[in-house]
Structures are given as structure tokens and as C-alpha cells.
Amino acid sequence: xxxxxxxxxxxxxxxxxxxxxxxxxxxxxxxxxxxxxxxxxxxxxxxxxxxxxxxxxxxxxxxxxxxxxxxxxxxxxxxxxxxxxxxxxxxxxxxxxxxxxxxxxxxxxxxxxxxxxxxxxxxxxxxxxxxxxxxxxxxxxxxxxxxxxxxxxxxxxxxxxxxxxxxxxxxxxxxxxxxxxxxxxxxxxxxxxxxxxxxxxxxxxxxxxxxxxxxxxxxxxxxxxxxxxxxxxxxxxxxxxxxxxxxxxxxxxxxxxxxxxxxxxxxxxxxxxxxxxxxxxxxxxxxxxxxxxxxxxxxxxxxxxxxxxxxxxxxxxxxxxxxxxxxx
Amino acid sequence: xxxxxxxxxxxxxxxxxxxxxxxxxxxxxxxxxxxxxxxxxxxxxxxxxxxxxxxxxxxxxxxxxxxxxxxxxxxxxxxxxxxxxxxxxxxxxxxxxxxxxxxxxxxxxxxxxxxxxxxxxxxxxxxxxxxxxxxxxxxxxxxxxxxxxxxxxxxxxxxxxxxxxxxxxxxxxxxxxxxxxxxxxxxxxxxxxxxxxxxxxxxxxxxxxxxxxxxxxxxxxxxxxxxxxxxxxxxxxxxxxxxxxxxxxxxxxxxxxxxxxxxxxxxxxxxxxxxxxxxxxxxxxxxxxxxxxxxxxxxxxxxxxxxxxxxxxxxxxxxxxxxxxxxx
Numbered sequence: 001x002x003x004x005x006x007x008x009x010x011x012x013x014x015x016x017x018x019x020x021x022x023x024x025x026x027x028x029x030x031x032x033x034x035x036x037x038x039x040x041x042x043x044x045x046x047x048x049x050x051x052x053x054x055x056x057x058x059x060x061x062x063x064x065x066x067x068x069x070x071x072x073x074x075x076x077x078x079x080x081x082x083x084x085x086x087x088x089x090x091x092x093x094x095x096x097x098x099x100x101x102x103x104x105x106x107x108x109x110x111x112x113x114x115x116x117x118x119x120x121x122x123x124x125x126x127x128x129x130x131x132x133x134x135x136x137x138x139x140x141x142x143x144x145x146x147x148x149x150x151x152x153x154x155x156x157x158x159x160x161x162x163x164x165x166x167x168x169x170x171x172x173x174x175x176x177x178x179x180x181x182x183x184x185x186x187x188x189x190x191x192x193x194x195x196x197x198x199x200x201x202x203x204x205x206x207x208x209x210x211x212x213x214x215x216x217x218x219x220x221x222x223x224x225x226x227x228x229x230x231x232x233x234x235x236x237x238x239x240x241x242x243x244x245x246x247x248x249x250x251x252x253x254x255x256x257x258x259x260x261x262x263x264x265x266x267x268x269x270x271x272x273x274x275x276x277x278x279x280x281x282x283x284x285x286x287x288x289x290x291x292x293x294x295x296x297x298x299x300x301x302x303x304x305x306x307x308x309x310x311x312x313x314x315x316x317x318x319x320x321x322x323x324x325x326x327x328x
Numbered sequence: 329x330x331x332x333x334x335x336x337x338x339x340x341x342x343x344x345x346x347x348x349x350x351x352x353x354x355x356x357x358x359x360x361x362x363x364x365x366x367x368x369x370x371x372x373x374x375x376x377x378x379x380x381x382x383x384x385x386x387x388x389x390x391x392x393x394x395x396x397x398x399x400x401x402x403x404x405x406x407x408x409x410x411x412x413x414x415x416x417x418x419x420x421x422x423x424x425x426x427x428x429x430x431x432x433x434x435x436x437x438x439x440x441x442x443x444x445x446x447x448x449x450x451x452x453x454x455x456x457x458x459x460x461x462x463x464x465x466x467x468x469x470x471x472x473x474x475x476x477x478x479x480x481x482x483x484x485x486x487x488x489x490x491x492x493x494x495x496x497x498x499x500x501x502x503x504x505x506x507x508x509x510x511x512x513x514x515x516x517x518x519x520x521x522x523x524x525x526x527x528x529x530x531x532x533x534x535x536x537x538x539x540x541x542x543x544x545x546x547x548x549x550x551x552x553x554x555x556x557x558x559x560x561x562x563x564x565x566x567x568x569x570x571x572x573x574x575x576x577x578x579x580x581x582x583x584x585x586x587x588x589x590x591x592x593x594x595x596x597x598x599x600x601x602x603x604x605x606x607x608x609x610x611x612x613x614x615x616x617x618x619x620x621x622x623x624x625x626x627x628x629x630x631x632x633x634x635x636x637x638x639x640x641x642x643x644x645x646x647x648x649x650x651x652x653x654x655x656x
Contacts (some may be wrong), residue, residue, distance in 0.1 A: 036364060057612050058366075058612055062612060284613055284614040285612055285614065286608060286613065317612035321608060321652070322655070324649070326649065327650070
């Protein structure tokens, strides 16, 4: 076995409970923001519901991913931690892991395809992580990760198929329900299912009658199909503007969703762009396309929210300001 | 005398005191947001100061102008109020006055040049104001206002040369200093000087040793020159991207600035665009160019803030998302 790596099979589909999410919260609170919950009358009027926006776009590194990464990094035993952490996410999780590792003072290795956008490379490098380039295929990325684990003893921190990461992501919903206790429903977008799993576990344990809803681009609806069928459905190369939601569920996140989620609604690409712009204009905050997916699904009537009090996890705010989706 | 109009000369250079600002705050609180104060480590590092951002871009109608307009509208005696209010601002003050009038259930008349951008017209119409078009000159706008006052008995609410409006604008600094009591300095941008006057009166009364700083585009530096010389300097047609700051001081606002303001720093157009983008990227909130002027002046070293605790009024967030200034 690679030193520092999680033994294969162990913890394979284990899920955190509310107590783990509370422990994660206590662990990460010195390193993340307790983000505000916004309300916006004019968006409420558009949807016909009372919406409570948990602003993880205002989180450290600009995304909820700081929560899961900090929990995974700070939960490591000291000797494992000293050997560092590794991941092959070039998006928000990569930056979040780099941030968490810097806060703990340990090495972070991030494997990236050699065609990764300069802005993503700079974002991860800015937090002091070491970047390792590889060919732009999933196999090459996983190989590079395995080699790094072997060579350095670093611990792999998967962006969502990870007990500690899911527990960390659940802390956003924990804070939301502490701030607004009487919600009828809570919605989060789905990529690999990490934030929705954490949200669902926290919300159903805190308030068993709450409806947990997922939202996904129709162009990347593998999670909706996995959820309906109960078996993992894959999608080779989903074409959606919501670049944070291109991942596929794991056994672990599928299990959490099947246990706790009421519905997964899907939405068109046009609705994602319209919803993103609506949030920018009305709420005056930057969100990335993935964060607009819950509102997009509501706009298209794919989620039953009318007349209800609904919490929404606004997952992130990292966008390329030179290329906004409503511009030609 | 036009019914409902303020008698000429009376109150001509009268300024509110802290008690008036406190009274304004109690009056407007049901109709405006107590906006959050943000901090952002990475912007602090850029400037080398500890910055506290009072987010009036998250205010009703997307700008601090809601405060002054609500105070002016709700301070009117019932019979004057019933005849309505009028202004010739086509920007945030026009929308704010329309909003305030709608909340009180009285008519609002907004005079606009017949070449006003569609987006500004829609914004004011959206709050139910009646729009009156005129030729695009200041004289034509003032004439149209006077005619409307005469015909309807509506009260003119000037965007800044107004006792109640200045008292209302001062409530943002009141809240900021209540939230962060030990600031070394507070900065606001200057157009006609309304928000800086209100800020200065509130801040110096609450904390006499605070430095009140103004920031202005170098391309529209009439206020800086008026402030230095002590007499009103004019500038016919200032060319700055900070469209909210093209106004000129009045006797009233010049008096407030000369009494309470330590320095006015100016900045280049390039710095305004860079500062605006920096705030979008790092703080994940939308601000309009005018709101970026204090940071721009700090970036160019025009304000002494290094090592200090500095409050900044982020004045507004209304931007045209189809035309961002860093795009070609």
C-alpha cells in the first residue's frame, strides 16, 4: 500500500452523519468564512417563493470547496499531513486544497492537464501548490496522482468521493439551517454530488421534514439518471457551461442522494445563463455558471418551490471576467 | 411661490447634524437595508491597510441613494407628500426617488433627457415613476422640473443639494461606525458631494479624531479644486467612466467638505477600471465604476491609508453587464 493512502475498500461507501458535520464545522471554522445568507425581494417575485441564498461565492477561494478541503486537510494525523496532499482537480477543489494545505503548512500537489487554462493554473499556484502537468485525459490524471502518492507519500483528497470532504461541504447547510431554521426545502447543484450529499445529510438530520432538492444541467444529467435508476450512469464528455458540474456521482454520493434527496430537477443551458445574469443584476454578487443551476431549474419549473421557503447553496463565484456567457 | 416647493434662500446652506442623521436613520430603516460590512484579506494585502467595505451596492435600488431619497420623501408633511416629488436625475437618485415615492404611495416625476439610455429609463419606470422627457441640456431639465413643480405642486428633491438627502446619505457611515467603531479613516467618492457630506458629518461627530477622505476622478476634479480654493469650481462636461461622479458641488456640500474633510485624492481612469475589476474578482460583488474610485485613489497613493483601519463606502452596484469597461 502507498504510504499515506487510504486503504482500498475501507470507507468505500461510508457516509458522514450530522455529528461528523458538526465536528467538521468546529475544525474548519478558523479557516473559512461563516458566509452570509442573502435575501432578494425581486428574485422572490420572479420565482414566487421566499429564497434564502447561502453565499458560498463569498467563501475563501470563492467556493464552498474550501470547507471540504479544510476538513480533509485538518483531519489528517500529523505524520500523514507532513507528507502532503494531492488531487487532480484543476478547478475550485484544486485551489481549495492548495489553500487548506498552506494554512496547515504542508505540501499540496495538484495534477493538471497540460492544456489547463492559465487562469486556473495561476489560481492554484497563487496558494503555493506544486503543479504537475499531464496529458489531458482522466487516465493520465489518475496515473499522475498515483505516481505522486507513491513518490511522496501524499494523501489523495478526492473532490467529492471522500468522507471528510462530504462532511466539510455539509457545513454550509448546517450554517444555513442555523441561520434560517424553518425552511421547507433546500437546493444545491450536482456535479459529483459532494455538496448535495453533505447538504442532504445535514438538512435531513436537523429537520427531517425538509425537502432536499438537486439541480443539474440537462446537458450533464448523469446524476439525475443515476438517481432515478439507482445505478451509476456515466456521460463521457458533458457539454455544459456549468463547468463545475461535469463530474459524475460516485457510489458514495449516489447512496447519500438516494437516501435523502426528494427530486433532481434539470435545466437548459439558456436558463443557466439567464439565471446567472439575473443573480448578478438583482443580487449584485458574482456567481459562476454552476451556481446559477438551482435558480435555472426553478425558472423552468423543474423544482416545486412555489409559495415555499427555500434555501439555496450559491456554490461559487469564480468566473473569467473576460468571457461572460451572455456576451457574443 | 410654487405650492410644495422649498422657499428660495431658506435652508440654502444649512447642514444636518448627527441628530438629524440619527432621526433620518430611524425614519428610513423600514425601507432600506442595513447593508453588511465586508472585509477582504487579499485587497488588504494589495493596499497594505485594513479595509472595511460598507456595501451600499447591496442597498435597495442598488445604491446608497435609497437612503437620502427615503429620508426626503418620508420627512415630507402629508399634504406636501400627496402632491408628489420631482427630480431630474436619470441615474441612481431618480430610481431611488421613484422607489421611495412608491413606498409612501405618492407620485414621483422624473425628468430625463430624450437621449437617456433605455436601461436607465426602464430602471426608473420599474418603480412606477412618471417620466418626462426634455432636451438633453441642464437648462432644459431644470425648466422641465420647474414646470412640473408649478403644474403639480410636487416637491423638488435634489440629488445632493438638500438637507434631508444629505442627512439620509449620512446613515451609511452611521451604520459603518456602529459596526466598526475604531476606524482611523473613512473614504467616500465625490460627485455632488452628498454622500461625502453626510459621511463627514456623521463620522466627525461620532469620532472626532477620524480622518474623512474624499476620492474623485482626476478627469472630473472640480470638487478637489473647489475644496482647495474654497470657492465653487465648475467643469462643463467631465469625461470620466465614473458616471455617478460627474456632478459639481453646491455651496452646501462645499461647506460640509471644508468643515470636515481632511484630503481629497484623485485617480486616473485606468486606476478606476483596475480597481473596479479588482473588487469584482476579489470581493465577488458587483460595483459600478463610481464605487471603485476610493480604491483607485488608494492604488495610486493619493490617500494616506497605509497601516491604518479604513472604512470605505461602496456606493452602488448598477452596471450595464453588456458593456464592461475592461472589455474591448
